[in-house]
Amino acid sequence: MNFDFSDDQKQLRDQARKFLAEKCSPKAVRVVLDGKAPYDKELWKGLAGMGFLGVAIPEEFGGAGAGHLELCVIAEEMGRANAPVPFSSTVYLAAEALLIAGSDAQKKKWLPAIASGEAIGTLALFEGKGNPSPKTIKLTATNGVLNGVKKPVADGAIADFAVVAARTGSSGRESDVSLFLVDLKAGGVEVKSLTNLDPTRGQAEITFKDCKAEPLGAAGEGWSILTQVLDRAAVLCAFEQVGGSDRALEMGRDYALDRIAFGRQIGSFQAVKHMLADMYVSATLARSNSYYGAWALSTNAAELPEAAAAARISATQAFQHCAKNNIQVHGGMGFTWEFDCHMYYRRANAMALGLGSLSYWEDRLIDRMRKKNAA
Amino acid sequence: MPTNSVENERWWARFALPTLRTEQGLRSAMNFDDTPQEAAFRETARKWVEAHAPKELEAELSKSSLGRIRLAQHDIVDVGKAWQKKKAEGGWACLHWPREYGGRGATPIERVIWQQEEGVYGKLTQPFQIGEGMCGPTVMAFGTEDAKRRYLPKLASGEEIWCQLFSEPSAGSDVAGLRTRAEKKGDNWVVNGQKIWTSGAHYSDYGLLIARTDPNVPKHKGLTMFFLDMKSPGVEVRPIKQANGMQEFNEVYFTDVVIPDTQRLGAVGEGWSVSLTTLMNERMSIGSRLATGVPEMFEFCSNLMLEDGLAIDDPAVRSKLASWAAKSNGLKYTSYRTISALSKGERPGPENSIGKLVSGMMLQDIATYAMDLQGAAGVLTGSDEETVQGQFQQMLLSSPSMRIAGGTDEILRNIIAERVLGLPGDIRVDKDVPYNKIPTKGR
Numbered sequence: 129m130n131f132d133f134s135d136d137q138k139q140l141r142d143q144a145r146k147f148l149a150e151k152c153s154p155k156a157v158r159v160v161l162d163g164k165a166p167y168d169k170e171l172w173k174g175l176a177g178m179g180f181l182g183v184a185i186p187e188e189f190g191g192a193g194a195g196h197l198e199l200c201v202i203a204e205e206m207g208r209a210n211a212p213v214p215f216s217s218t219v220y221l222a223a224e225a226l227l228i229a230g231s232d233a234q235k236k237k238w239l240p241a242i243a244s245g246e247a248i249g250t251l252a253l254f255e256g257k258g259n260p261s262p263k264t265i266k267l268t269a270t271n272g273v274l275n276g277v278k279k280p281v282a283d284g285a286i287a288d289f290a291v292v293a294a295r296t297g298s299s300g301r302e303s304d305v306s307l308f309l310v311d312l313k314a315g316g317v318e319v320k321s322l323t324n325l326d327p328t329r330g331q332a333e334i335t336f337k338d339c340k341a342e343p344l345g346a347a348g349e350g351w352s353i354l355t356q357v358l359d360r361a362a363v364l365c366a367f368e369q370v371g372g373s374d375r376a377l378e379m380g381r382d383y384a385l386d387r388i389a390f391g392r393q394i395g396s397f398q399a400v401k402h403m404l405a406d407m408y409v410s411a412t413l414a415r416s417n418s419y420y421g422a423w424a425l426s427t428n429a430a431e432l433p434e435a436a437a438a439a440r441i442s443a444t445q446a447f448q449h450c451a452k453n454n455i456q457v458h459g460g461m462g463f464t465w466e467f468d469c470h471m472y473y474r475r476a477n478a479m480a481l482g483l484g485s486l487s488y489w490e491d492r493l494i495d496r497m498r499k500k501n502a503a
Numbered sequence: 504m505p506t507n508s509v510e511n512e513r514w515w516a517r518f519a520l521p522t523l524r525t526e527q528g529l530r531s532a533m534n535f536d537d538t539p540q541e542a543a544f545r546e547t548a549r550k551w552v553e554a555h556a557p558k559e560l561e562a563e564l565s566k567s568s569l570g571r572i573r574l575a576q577h578d579i580v581d582v583g584k585a586w587q588k589k590k591a592e593g594g595w596a597c598l599h600w601p602r603e604y605g606g607r608g609a610t611p612i613e614r615v616i617w618q619q620e621e622g623v624y625g626k627l628t629q630p631f632q633i634g635e636g637m638c639g640p641t642v643m644a645f646g647t648e649d650a651k652r653r654y655l656p657k658l659a660s661g662e663e664i665w666c667q668l669f670s671e672p673s674a675g676s677d678v679a680g681l682r683t684r685a686e687k688k689g690d691n692w693v694v695n696g697q698k699i700w701t702s703g704a705h706y707s708d709y710g711l712l713i714a715r716t717d718p719n720v721p722k723h724k725g726l727t728m729f730f731l732d733m734k735s736p737g738v739e740v741r742p743i744k745q746a747n748g749m750q751e752f753n754e755v756y757f758t759d760v761v762i763p764d765t766q767r768l769g770a771v772g773e774g775w776s777v778s779l780t781t782l783m784n785e786r787m788s789i790g791s792r793l794a795t796g797v798p799e800m801f802e803f804c805s806n807l808m809l810e811d812g813l814a815i816d817d818p819a820v821r822s823k824l825a826s827w828a829a830k831s832n833g834l835k836y837t838s839y840r841t842i843s844a845l846s847k848g849e850r851p852g853p854e855n856s857i858g859k860l861v862s863g864m865m866l867q868d869i870a871t872y873a874m875d876l877q878g879a880a881g882v883l884t885g886s887d888e889e890t891v892q893g894q895f896q897q898m899l900l901s902s903p904s905m906r907i908a909g910g911t912d913e914i915l916r917n918i919i920a921e922r923v924l925g926l927p928g929d930i931r932v933d934k935d936v937p938y939n940k941i942p943t944k945g946r
Contacts, residue, residue, distance in 0.1 A: 129535050131836070131843035197532060381924050396927040398913070401920035408919055409857045413833030420836045423533040441829040487818070490825030494815065497801065497828060 131419060133201060141201045147178055148209040154468045160212035160328045161471060166286050166321075167330070168212045173245050181219060182243025185227070190240030196360075200367045200422040207368030207447075208375045210471050212328035214248045214283035216368065216482070220361040221282075222249025225291045225307065229345030229353045234309060238289060250287040252278035252310075252334055253354070259488035260358060262302045262351050267336065269294035269308055272343065274316070274336040282482060284332025285321045287312055291357075292341065293350055305350035308341035316340065326478035328471065358483055359436040363421035366436075366443035369479055370418050373411040373443070376450035376472045380404055380457040387459075400457060407450045414439075414446035434500060437493035444480045444489070451476035535839075537616070541846075544613050548595070548620040555589050556624045557582065564623040579629060580664075580706050586627045587661025595621075597635050597659040604643065604651055605659030611845040630703055634658045634665035638711040641781045642730065645768035654709065654730075666707035666733070668698040668755060669778065673943070675700075676914050678713075679722045679775055680933075680941070683757060685714035685729065692716075692729065692767070694737075694760040700908065704740045704753040707733050711781070712762075713774050718939040725938055726774030731762045747900035793862040796869035796898055797831040800824065803873055803891060814876055823872060827865060834858055856923075860915045863905035870899035 133141070151174050159165050175181050184199040185191020192198075199219070206215050223242050226235055226249075241247035256279055258264045267276025274294055281290065290310050297304035312319065316339030324331040345353045381404055384395030394400050421439035424432040451472040455462035462469040480486060537545055560582065563574055574582065590596040591605060599614045600606025609617070618625055628635075639658050643651060657663040674681035683696025694714055704710070710733050717725035733740075737760035742750040769777040804824055807814040814820045837857065844850070873895035874881035880889035884896045906912050920926040933941045 129537070129541075129839065129843055129846055130533055131535070131839040132533070132847075134532060195532075377924075381926065384926060392930070393927055395920075396930060398917065398929065401924075401926050402913070402916040404924055404926065405916035405919040408923060409861060412837060412857055413830055413861070416836035416840055417829060417833045419533070419840065420832070423535070426533060437825075438829045438832045441825060442833050445826070445829075487822055490822045491818075493825040493828060494821045498805070498815065501801070501805070 131423070133197065137197055137201050140198055141205060144178075144180065144202050144205040145208070147174070148205050148211065152209040152211050154210075154471070157210050157212050157328055157468075157471060163327060167214055167283070171211065172213045172248075175213065175215070176243065176245025179243075181215075181245055182239070184219075185223060185239050185243050189235050190243040192243075196364075196426045197422055199364060200418070200425070203364045203367035204371035207371030207475075210328060210372065210375070210468075210475055214250065214286060214329070216329075216361070216365060217250035217283040217287065218242055218248050220364040221251035221357060222287075222289070222291055224360045225251065225344065225353065225357045228356055229307065229349070230309075234342070234344065238309075241288075247288045248283060248286055250281055250283050250290050251357070252281045252284065252290045252292040254278065254280060259484040260354070262305050265293050265295050265305055267292070267294050269296050269306060269341065272308070272341055274308060274310065274339040274341050277333060277335050279333040280322055280324065280331040281334050283330055284312075284334050285319050285330050290334065291344055292336070293354060294341075296347055296350075302351035303348040305354070306347045307344040307350040307353055309344045310336070310339060310341045314340070324478065326474040328475065329478065355433075359432055360425055361483055362436040362440040362489070363418065363425045363432075365479060365483060366414065366418040366421055366439040369443035369447040369476070370411065370415050372472055372475055372479075373407075373414060373446040373450040376447070376454040376469075376476075377404065377407045377411055379469065379472075380407065380450075380454040383458050394457075403453050403457065407453050410446035410449045414443040417442040434493065434496040437489050437496060440483070440489045441486060441493060444486050447472075447476040448480055538846075541612065541616060545616050545620060548617050551593055551595065552620050552622070552624065555593065557586060557627075560627075561623060564626050579627070583627045583630045584661045586624060587631055591656075591660035596661070597639065600639070600643070600655065600659060605656035612842065615842050615845065630664055630706065631658075631661055633667050633702065637667050637781045638665040638709070638730070641711060641728070641768060641777065644780050645728070645777055646730075647765070650765070658709075663708040664703060664706055665709045665711065665730075666701050666703045667781070668701055668704075668710045668712040670700045671697060672699050676911055678778075679726065680938075681713065681715060681726070683712075683714045684718075685716050685727060685762070687716070687764075688761075690764050692762045692764060694729075694731075694757045694762060696757050698755040698757075699743070699752070701740075701753045701755050702751060704733065704755050705742060709733060710755070711768075713778055715938065716771055716774075719937050720772070721935055722933060722938045722941065723775045724772055726778070727771050728768040728774040728777040729762050730766050730768060731760065735760050735762070737761075746903065747897070749901075793834065793858050794866065795827070795831040795834065795862045796866045797827050799894060799898075800827065800869045800873060803895070804876070807876060809876070820876070827869060830861060830865060834861055856915060856918060859905070859909060860912055860919075863902065863912065866898055866905055867902040870895045870902055874899065 151171050152168070156168060156171065160168055179192040180202050182191030183194050183202055184196050187193035219242070223239060226238055238247060238249065242249060253260060255264055255266055255277060267274060267278060274292060278292065284290070288311070290312055292308045292310050293305055294308055295304055296306040310317065316337050318335040318337065320333045322331045322333055381395070384400050384404060385393055387394045417439045421435045423429070424435035455469045455473060458467060458469055461467050560574065587596055594607045595617060597605055598607035598609040598617055599611060602608050639655055642654055654663070658665055669678055671681045671683060683694065683698065685692040685694045694712070696714065710731055712729045712731055713726055714729065715725050716727040719725070737758040739756040741754045741756070743752045743754055744750055745752065801824060804814040804820055809817060811817070815824070877890055880887065883890055884893045886892045890896060910918070917929065921928055
């Protein structure tokens, strides 16, 4: 058994960490946080240059042709650095949807552009409140023409193209949903930026008005493709969340060692030590669950749906827990704009909702465990 | 390739891609497969278990959970001894120990594979776990060659059972504050005092004992480790009736018990550092699956009919169950990471220390919630149908011990904070005070 990343993958991690430490300092993240740029363009170019955007994209489509384990390694570092770039929308959602369901022509058009940093992609799934469900999809597609509103769409304001979930039937079944690929720079698309919890990753409302779109995957297969995409993205996001958890824990630990109160380091008080120990426990459980998800993802195992749900739950809880208690360890300073704690708090709570909320994934985990037990 | 790929090519070309694509790279990817040697070892182990295990006990052993094994027809010590003896004859007892001391000289990963193949029959080794995990390794590290050859093979084969005599009524988490005295008289030591929470003392042949040999120096410096014959005159074992109504632990009283100096382990005054070896070995003994209560709870919720339908279809139930399942999976995969490190010849990291902390609390929470779902009938502890024979009630009553024995939740959090996260140790006001000057009452 080998339930660890290989030495090469660890070297890749070190390389990514070094790169991000240099190019994605908290100061750089704050440029986006403060609204001075929609995302960090220089960093995006640099990530392309390093080959990170196309790590899991095959060479024939302009990627590096490594695999999902390598992408997990990069994802963890992106989360640790709180990178203000559309990585998850473009790489975990758009690129994965193309890899699963794209035609050769669609892959040739978009995947090399993703790998080179020339195209930003996203998934337009949600329509207001609620979790992913075929029932919530009201946007219609008639003869390849889309009408409707998607909201919120992660990175929608900076995206070049979107994978759009649309209603193509009215049977009340999953087969009512089909996916479409839309060039957002073409006509019939109106994009409005929305303010959100985590300004380092934008959210938008996209209105499609008689917008021409090409199908992605077979008609009526939309929901089944989306399910696969969400499972994959759940694992990849879990690695970002694990990276964020570790960084928040480290920040809390470092502050507890530096800060003196009552004549001692605050990290010598058990109330503080135990809070940090519990953060470590959450982060460790999340890491282990994510490793299992990574294995399932990289081998396309039948266990992926269950593994992805467990990783998602565990990582969501860990990141929220670590980000929240990092502020608590910092005391009043943790509640200032100046300290970086709130950036992780924002990211943790925004990420908890992005692919469907915690309760949604809890539901999925139980469904999948029952299915397994019944089998 | 991308147009701006100067750095890209430089970087991937240099080391990553070529090796990732080689056969070696592919083989080093995550997998749950045995190496050929591991597979051969597993096959040997499986065949041996198949041929020798007491199959008549399989069903009963599968059912007993939460580490408490009660067999209807047999005494666990008797059947345990029989199984352990067979294992020793076949070369499967304490298999990571050297051959000359009754082991097989197996690697840590082979030991894990053995535990997996031994399966439910591993529960029969319960009476020997303290000996194998703690006492044996301490004798191996500090005993004379004669002592090792005399005691270890019999410990390994289950012929002689060992217990551990560390905790005292006034020295639990603060075990270095222990009071039991050992005084040198010629070539012997004379021991007086009391130990507590000693599992298996009533059926043990030998005990590993830590005692105070010098009360005039700070508490950690005046301790010495010994082993003794539990049948020695002056040793009295009294069972403790626990809060859950069971009797698994004992008090052990020492009145002028004589221990020859040849049964001292380590130098006089070095008992604390010897005990750390013992405890470190306890942490190294991985692979023992901790009960979390999740499988029992999942089954319970899958069958429980509430007013509006099955419990497992209730959103509130699903949410809690999913969180527990994710935690329980997290523990399982954390142990896989440990096994993986072992397989590569690495020492397991401290991440394994979270197991008891997480599972102890989870057991208690799950028991409470299961009873909540049972409503008024949840109060019953008999073999009632409504409570599935009271299994969660038993869990509720037993779970407090999981959060205390072998290091309380609070001590475990201290260990994680100090040894993993590098936070400062607690301020110890008694650290440099001679033991006999330390206050013993709060008020």
